[in-house]
Structures are given as structure tokens and as C-alpha cells.
Amino acid sequence: DADVTQTPRNRITKTGKRIMLECSQTKGHDRMYWYRQDPGLGLRLIYYSFDVKDINKGEISDGYSVSRQAQAKFSLSLESAIPNQTALYFCATSDLTGMGRNEQFFGPGTRLTVL
Amino acid sequence: AQSVTQLDSQVPVFEEAPVELRCNYSSSVSVYLFWYVQYPNQGLQLLLKYLSGSTLVESINGFEAEFNKSQTSFHLRKPSVHISDTAEYFCAVAGGYQKVTFGTGTKLQVIP
Numbered sequence: 001d002a003d004v005t006q007t008p009r010n011r012i013t014k015t016g017k018r019i020m021l022e023c024s025q026t027k028g029h030d031r032m033y034w035y036r037q038d039p040g041l042g043l044r045l046i047y048y049s050f051d052v053k054d055i056n057k058g059e060i061s062d063g064y065s066v067s068r069q070a071q072a073k074f075s076l077s078l079e080s081a082i083p084n085q086t087a088l089y090f091c092a093t094s095d096l097t098g099m100g101r102n103e104q105f106f107g108p109g110t111r112l113t114v115l
Numbered sequence: 116a117q118s119v120t121q122l123d124s125q126v127p128v129f130e131e132a133p134v135e136l137r138c139n140y141s142s143s144v145s146v147y148l149f150w151y152v153q154y155p156n157q158g159l160q161l162l163l164k165y166l167s168g169s170t171l172v173e174s175i176n177g178f179e180a181e182f183n184k185s186q187t188s189f190h191l192r193k194p195s196v197h198i199s200d201t202a203e204y205f206c207a208v209a210g211g212y213q214k215v216t217f218g219t220g221t222k223l224q225v226i227p
Contacts (some may be wrong), residue, residue: 042219093132102209
């Protein structure tokens with residue numbers, strides 16, 4: 001089984017709809033992240049969480065919100081989707097300890113299209 | 116603050132030829148450096164990393180990268196590429212306990 005899973009894998013929605021993307025991990029990591037990937041722009045950080053009670057905005061958090069329901073679960077919401085939120089979204093986890101400092105483990109991605 | 120620059124957005128190379136993908140970084144603290152690979156329609160996976168020690172690091176599939184502190188670079192090289200190396204490659208930097216910053220990616224296209 002995959003260590004980091006994302007649901008759904010693909011989603012098409014309409015402008016104005018509320019969308020939730022979910023991420024679960026079995027790696028036991030404290031840190032979780034949400035990124036979006038756009039062609040030519042690489043990965044940009046939306047939100048990150050260093051533990052259940054710690055939520056931080058990334059570089060492009062406007063229009064998004066998150067919820068860290070448990071150590072293993074981190075959800076991303078688009079309250080009112082707009083077409084320029086069409087992108088590939090990745091969840092990632094990392095641990096701070098040992099020689100794997102800041103090495104990130106990625107989920108398979110969610111392709112979101114907003115019409 | 117930290118940043119990563121990958122100057123080449125696309126690199127075409129013939130099969131069995133050598134390749135170098137360039138990465139430069141800036142950071143005010145000591146850094147950890149990473150290369151990730153994204154195969155078509157997949158997520159990112161770690162290719163290799165520099166945390167400390169030897170400045171030359173290698174991956175299991177023949178890639179290597181050298182940490183050059185004076186030039187603030189971490190270029191990725193392979194002496195002979197294969198079709199299966201076609202993918203997008205991302206350089207990333209993490210400074211101390213800061214979050215990771217990714218470059219904009221380089222698409223490696225291996226031509227038969």
C-alpha cells in the first residue's frame with residue numbers, strides 16, 4: 001500500500017463549487033504539506049502543518065483553506081473554486097529527525113479542473 | 116530566505132549521450148539539497164540528496180550530483196542517458212529547519 005494517498009485522483013468541477021481534497025499518510029510523519037504544480041512554475045506551497053495544532057500559510061494560500069484532522073490526515077479545501085485553480089495538487093509529508101531531514105514524500109497527485 | 120534556480124526548462128539529449136541539469140541555490144544558512152524526479156503522470160520521488168559529508172552523491176540509477184558551496188550549485192549529471200530517464204527533474208533546497216523550496220523544474224527529453 002502507498003505511504004501517502006490522495007483522494008480523489010481526478011476531479012472536474014464548476015466555478016463557485018466547494019471542493020475538498022484529502023490526504024492520508026501511514027509514514028508516521030508529523031509534517032504535512034499541500035503544493036500545486038503548474039507548467040513552468042514548478043511546485044508552489046499552499047499550506048503546511050508541522051503538527052496537529054500547527055497550521056501555516058505558504059506562498060499561495062489565498063482561496064484555499066486546510067484542516068489537520070489527525071497526525072495522518074490533512075485536507076485542502078477550495079471554498080469557491082475558480083478556473084485559475086485548475087492544477088495538479090500534491091500532498092507531501094516529512095520528518096524532522098535523523099538523516100532524512102526535510103526529505104519529502106509525495107502522494108500521487110490530484111488533477112483538478114475548474115470549468 | 117532561500118531560493119532555487121533551474122535555468123533550463125527543457126533539455127533534449129540523444130540516448131547514450133551525457134547530460135547535465137543545472138541547479139543554483141541561495142540561502143542564508145547551511146543547506147540540505149535534493150533532486151526529485153517526476154515521471155509522466157506520477158508524483159515526485161527522491162532521486163538523491165546531500166545532507167552532509169561527501170560533496171558527491173549518487174543515485175541507484177546512475178545519476179550523480181555535486182554540492183559546490185563556493186558556486187552555490189548542485190548540478191545533476193549522468194554519463195549516459197536512457198529512454199527511461201525521460202522525466203521532469205526538480206532541484207530543492209532546505210535550510211536548517213525551514214520548509215523546502217523547489218525549483219521550476221527541467222524536462223529531460225531523451226531522443227532515440
